[in-house]
């Protein structure tokens with residue numbers, strides 16, 4: 001049986017803050033059980049270029065996303081993880097859910113995750129798009145978690161990407177050492193716990209193999225904010241936890257553009 005992948009992106013997460021706060025038991029448990037790798041993001045440490053690199057396996061020069069406006073981007077030629085998994089094996093079902101429109105909304109400036117309308121019609125690709133910029137990420141992330149838990153439980157897509165931005169939003173408003181950031185970490189951790197439980201249930205009842213991946217696109221300075229080249233802003237990580245299978249045999253230091261090819265290789269393995 002092939003491995004199924006659930007990639008969880010948490011925007012602007014200072015992992016050390018989360019783990020030190022005691023507010024992220026699910027993250028801590030997944031790190032404890034899984035493979036842990038550090039990752040250093042390229043400058044500028046912004047969401048647009050960061051997620052474009054993580055999700056397409058391309059460097060900033062290759063995808064040409066330089067900021068969050070995406071003008072002049074090259075994403076039509078830099079296929080995302082879900083698309084590449086499908087083109088690698090056309091029986092693959094894929095799912096994406098995000099509240100930041102550039103990642104998934106075809107009417108926006110991206111999207112980084114390609115629309116693939118034919119596969120949507122065929123029931124092989126599903127995209128849940130919400131607008132956290134307008135409606136707030138605390139609320140929108142909860143909707144994204146609901147939709148993803150439902151999709152994992154009911155359909156069990158082969159490759160999924162789910163994205164949360166409550167943490168980044170809180171850090172921009174209140175800094176990365178304040179109560180609001182810790183509260184956002186707690187809420188996000190609860191979403192992760194719920195998704196992990198949905199995956200674990202499938203593993204137990206259907207004997208499936210899953211790989212649950214956690215990562216972030218950049219950290220935050222203590223006062224909130226990112227984009228620069230300080231170690232705290234560039235700090236990212238990959239937690240890759242096998243459920244119903246072994247953890248992946250990856251190095252302890254990964255480049256952001258290496259995640260897509262590594263995941264595609266795990267999908268090819270039987």
Ligand SMILES: [Zn+2]
Nearest residue numbers: 011012047217
């Ligand atoms: Zn970001």
